[in-house]
Amino acid sequence: MRSSDSPMSAEDPHGADIAVSLEGVVKKYRDQTVLHALTLKIARGEFLTLLGPSGCGKTTLLNLIAGFAEADNGEIFIDGQLVTNLPAHQRHIGIVFQNYALFPHMNVERNIGYGLKMRGVPAQEIAERVADVMRLVKLDGLGQRKPKELSGGQQQRVALARALVIRPKVLLLDEPFSALDKSLRGAMQVEIRDIQRQLGVTTVFVTHDQGEALSMSDRIAVMSAGRIRQIATPDALYRSPQDPFVASFLGDVNILPAQYHGEQGGMIQLRLGSGLISVNRTRLVGQQHDGGRLDVYIRPEQIQLEPLHAQSVLSGTVVNHVFQGDHINTYVDVDIPVEGRQRVMVRSPGLQAMQQWPVSAVVGLALPDDGISIFQPEARHA
Incomplete structure (x- = not known):
């Protein structure tokens, strides 16, 4: 593997500005290969969805980008910098987990500002940035509440604000709507997509829900058995699938x-x-x-x-x-x-x-x- 002192160009050969690149990434658990020499490029500002059934490798791929798991082979780049061997806290990644993972003993403001505090950001700047992101995700007036005093949608907004306040290079969303009822899920899909467009943050979204993928994504990577079967825009995938699994799974x-x-x-x-x-x-x-x-x-x-x-x-x-x-x-x-x-x-x-x-x-x-x-x-x- 190359040294992290030798960054790859962040320009795609076709001219697109690449934020995340995976090259021949392999991941095994014991004797089972869960990702097979996977190569993927994600453009800066893109909303890319990893879509597939349970066990297809999409969450493993997200964890490799985040630094929560180590690749057995291949290389991972963020903003052109080799990060394959970098720990998670050095990758400047924001992540929203499926269960939100909020600190129950902290109020909303402290939950959101926790990542900034761990990075040694001055208290005054933390307060300003927390206030800004709370306005962005519509949490005004809720800063002193504990997570148990919030609705499911409000808890999700706190988790999103905590991920965004660090101004991440990449935002990772791991099935963030699974705990919400259908009507709230639809509203939050629209809201998160609006925020992502407003900030222009590169986003990787994991879901097994075809409707979510079709409605939110710039591109969708359909996965099966540790491989990407096809990657394209929602319209192209739906109307012109190039793989029978994709045709059957998507709609x-x-x-x-x-x-x-x-x-x-x-x-x-x-x-x-x-x-x-x-x-x-x-x-x-x-x-x-x-x-x-x-x-x-x-x-x-x-x-x-x-x-x-x-x-x-x-x-x-x-x-x-x-x-x-x-x-x-x-x-x-x-x-x-x-x-x-x-x-x-x-x-x-x-x-x-x-x-x-x-x-x-x-x-x-x-x-x-x-x-x-x-x-x-x-x-x-x-």
């Missing part, structure tokens, strides 16, 4: 088996159900196939119910409607040749689908011309 998706039926003029012909669909070849991820079975991934809102007619590629029987407030999820049992019966979810705005297509109705399913992804079937479990 609802229907996976329909199809047979390759030739191609012409950049379009692939697929036999799906009783007919053929024509799909741009760019939607075939990997661009390789064996001329046989392919899996078509379609989001439920991209399918439309229609009266059954001779040109309907797919048809089936409505078996259930699930009311979701602003939309209806309609479940249709579809017969797929060779594969047998398969249940498809269709998402429609309002209540019209429930009224127009009652349970037991036979319907056609109209598929989009684009907006679908095609994968090799064996790739689904890779």
Whole structure:
């Protein structure tokens, strides 16, 4: 490993200003590898989310950036400075833990100012900086209260203020909304994102909640089994996943088996159900196939119910409607040749689908011309 006296350039080769860089980072616990030679660059001021199921390695990755865990191989840079072997207190990192980790015997002001006191900041400056950050996170007038006298949202604001008051190079958020109820969670998502934009602080956010990731992030790194499967903007991940795990994990998706039926003029012909669909070849991820079975991934809102007619590629029987407030999820049992019966979810705005297509109705399913992804079937479990 390089000496910490030899900083890496903080400029990405493509010109982006890089705040955090991990190069070939490996982490093992006993004989189990939990991060596999992971490489990641995070731009200055970016809000990057690490998203994945429990056990995928996202919290381990956060702990490596923070300095709470040591990498077995690879290098970590913050602001171009090698920090792989630096202890946590020398990395100038702010972190908000899942359980907030507030000191119960200290009031709000002392909790927030604790990190500054440990750094030897003069008392007058601590008071000024604590007052400033309390105004920022809307804690005015609560400085003398103890954590037990605060609501969950207020405790989270204290934890956020404590992380921000040190003016960190990087802010780390470890599932900070898990203890909040749904309505408060949504409000705090908006509030924290607004503060992050206002301060321009580079932020790494860990969550297993797809909705949080989609609503808050500049980019999302989807992780599975210690690897980043894809990293992109929320829109790109949702609309153009390059990995079947990403397509399945990020939002609802229907996976329909199809047979390759030739191609012409950049379009692939697929036999799906009783007919053929024509799909741009760019939607075939990997661009390789064996001329046989392919899996078509379609989001439920991209399918439309229609009266059954001779040109309907797919048809089936409505078996259930699930009311979701602003939309209806309609479940249709579809017969797929060779594969047998398969249940498809269709998402429609309002209540019209429930009224127009009652349970037991036979319907056609109209598929989009684009907006679908095609994968090799064996790739689904890779």
